[in-house]
Amino acid sequence: MGASKGNIATVAAGIAYLVSRLAPSTMHRPTGWIVLTGTLALAVLMLPFAGLLFATPWLHLHLQAGDGAAIGISVGYTLVALLIVVIFGTPLAWWLARHSFRGKLLVDALVLLPLLAPPLTMGLMLSMVFGPYGWAGEPLRRLGLELTNTPQAFVLAQVYGAVPYFVVTARAAFEGVPQELEHMALTLGRGPWSIFWRITLPLSSLGLASGLALAWVRAMGEFGIVLIVAYFPQGIPVKLWANLQDSGLDATYPLLWLFFVVALPLPLALGLLSRRQPVY
């Protein structure tokens, strides 16, 4: 245990050193206490991951049965969920950003409600509505759309988990586009669609990218809603839970590492994109 603590301290010191070296020399140098508290915060944030790094039995790693399928399920269905989130969330965000009407505050609150509801209760509410005996679930089932323990249910749960994050972020991104520029484009003979594609979208792309990254992270990691609505098919979060229940902590490590490997690239890429200074 003592050796492990020593290792963590070494890692923290290493990170602090890196942070201090990475600060570009052309920027004005941050004062000492900002560097110190910043480094400390980063170290605390990193602690669980450092713990994971040292706790993982690197030499005896092996996947559990079904881990591979869980990765496919998570990545594939999250992409589908993301598509749905973008298709339905973008018009809503644009509408909220560009129009004022009576009762807008109420609509704002409605968008925030799913964000506010604890995931588990969100799952319960969804199963009340879309479950086999729910008032929407039953007629949908008769139409052939089963929304419990099916891929469709899995995607539904992810959409509910992710859509408010996307809408809130995308709305702020749209609000950041000066309406004057859209008006200008109108006087230059362009119609609303053309203006959206050529002015609004490019100028809000950085904010939309953050919204997309956030929605991806939420959908990928969604556990509470998925657990209730779609225990099967098992994506990574629920499979981790199942592995823990069935075989103990060691059985979660390989899948957890793979989760980071598949989940991280998209938000990282979008984050890099939005951090890149635009030319204008």
Add this chain to the structure above:
Amino acid sequence: MRLHYRLQHPVRLDVSLRLDGFTVLYGQSGSGKTSLLKAIAGLLPAVGTPWNELPAQRRPIGYLPQGCALFPHLRVWQNVAFALDGTRVWRRARALQLLDNLDMATLAERWPSEISGGQQQRVALARALARQPQLLLLDEPTSALDMMAREDVMGELIDGIRRSGVPALAASHDLHLASMADSIALLHAGQVIQQGSPAQVIHRPVSAAAASLLGMRNILKATVLVSENGQSELDCHGWRLHAAATLPAGTRTGVAIPAEAVTLAGNGPDRPMTVTRLRQEGFFTRIWLQGESLPSLEALLPQTSVGKVGDQCWPQVAPAHVHLFTLDASLIPA
């Protein structure tokens, strides 16, 4: 071309004016100039002619808002080509040609943030001209320019507009810009109260409101004493004035005198006036005078000719600077 527009919100306006060449809609800030331009462009609900039946994107209008509103994510030539349809090669060639007409072709590859305010304005002009509009609308074209560049930029902009041959309506409260126009329309209380050439409007305001809008600081009432040979002698609160106009004796008339037109003499036939206040304004001094029954007279004088508070003097105005207008009692301070 005649233009008539009425709108209720955000400002009540009922504006009717002629568009000859470069027309300046001159009015104070907040008088609704921007709203009128937006209404003509179809960006605000209004009723009027022409084009009222068309949606904004189909009106033959070139709009240059205050601050230009160039698209920040497009290069200069792409901004100009925004309104053009066709192949990329053709759009680029046409955009370069439009920029070249305004001597801006060398900046085609720059981003809007990399060029000066005056250059941005000419890019916005080229962009507006790309659609071959029937009317250009310019909102406060001189407001963003600094004093140093103003003369040049304004001159280049007006030249560009004149060369394009497209009539233009510029909203402005810049009298200097207005004086360079082909026509000035004075906007007051939601209506055009006077329109004509700069010489007509600036030298012959038709009402107290027009005179006050044009920056004439002294707006007074007078009575015609004698009138002959194109000259009138007026009594203005006991102060004797001469105006270059013929009016029947006994007529009550409004008088507007720019502060710059007042000079001071060491003596005169009337009772003297008293200096009540002085204020330095660069090379000039603004002084306020009070006569026996004349409430207040403002004069802007070169610094050398000024005394001090309490001094007595005889203000004089050349007849050409005494502007007479039909009396509109409600607008003249008592």
